[in-house]
Amino acid sequence: MEVVQVLHMNGGVGATSYANNSLLQKKVITMTKPIWEEAITKLYTTSFPAKLVIADLGCSSGPNTLLVASEFIKIVSNICKKLGSQSPEFQVLLNDLPGNDFNTIFRSLPRVQEKLRKQMGCGAGHCFFSGVPGSFYGRLFPGKSVNIFHSSYSLHWLSQVPEGLESNKGNIFMASTSPPCVLKAYYQQFQKDFSLFLKCRSEELVAGGRMVLTLLGRRSDDPSSKECSYIWELMAIALNEMASEGIIEEEKVDSFNIPVYSPSPSEIKCEVMKEGSFEIDRIEVTQVNWDAYNNEFKGGNVSQLQSQDRGYNVAQCIRAVAEPLLISHFGEAIIDEVFSKYGKIVADRMAKEKTEFVNITISLVKSG
Secondary structure (H helix, E strand, C coil): CHHHHHHCCCCCCCCCCCCCHHHHHHHHHHHHHHHHHHHHHHHHHCCCCCCCHHHHHHHHCCCCHHHHHHHHCCCHHHHHHHHCCCCCCEEEEECCCCCCCCCHHHHHHHHHHHHHHHHCCCCCCEEEEEEEEEECCCCCCCCCCEEEEEECCCCEEEEEEEECCCCCCCCCCCCCCCCCCHHHHHHHHHHHHHEEEHHHHHHEEEEEEEEEEEEEEECCCCCCCCCHHHHHHHHHHHHHHHHHHCCCHHHHHHCCCEEECCCCHHHHHHHHHCCCEEEEEEEEEEEEEEECCCCCHHHCCCHHHHHHHHHHHHHHHHHHHHHHHHHHHHHCCCCCHHHHHHHHHHHHHHCCCCEEEEEEEEEEEECC
């Protein structure tokens, strides 16, 4: 599987699109607002650049794409108003892999720009937007050209499926039954990718530039912990059921692995320190319910109908993210049935236990 070629969120604005199934990601962006708000404020008030270049990595498409960049622009504009100073010009660089639905983003820009003009009033700096297709596990921008990077729910995706996973039969990710060599392969791929990511961004950032990164992670030291593997273990159950029913080949399931790694805070800190280009300003761990439409787990008070709805919501969320990967490996014909089974399995588990994603947000400053 060539991850760069097949990994992208479902485009468009249909029922299974990322645009209509990304409320969970929006919740996480909102939860982490104090961190990225602090980062842009510190950045601007210590350097006052005449042009502020903002890059969002793994921007996808839909209502979340311009959320943080727009807030950055408003925060800086408000600082300028309070100080009575001239607003900088803003350049927003939107990055994702080539398969991303950039057309939907571009169609939304006039509306976004008009809204910003109304909110900021006269005296606001000009705003320029560009799409930048390519993998963030490589150089994307000229040297020392970006003031601040933001990325939310993208960096847990690896550049490739780790090598040496042949023994991970029956699993599609790290699981409690995965042999140690599988866990090691995933961790080594994360180390390689994250170190390269840091190196590339340090070369692209101006002196004193900043990054705020939010990714799926875990608190546990165990990389096969349910904190990060459970959502994929349930997908493996659905796929293995279909294999036992003869709908898909067992060999196909055995050869499918998700290119994701959910690190612990200590693993992230270790890579940042080893790479050496950044200082950690802040790191925080949060959690959010699998079902973005559900505020809190209510245990036995959840009705069967509510449980089914919650399972459907989670299945739609994961479908918007993982469907292209599954289609590239299994074909399109089985997709509806996979997610129908998956939704029911998820609903059953959510009715019995608390299910949450763990998020790690780290705010970094370029050293020197």
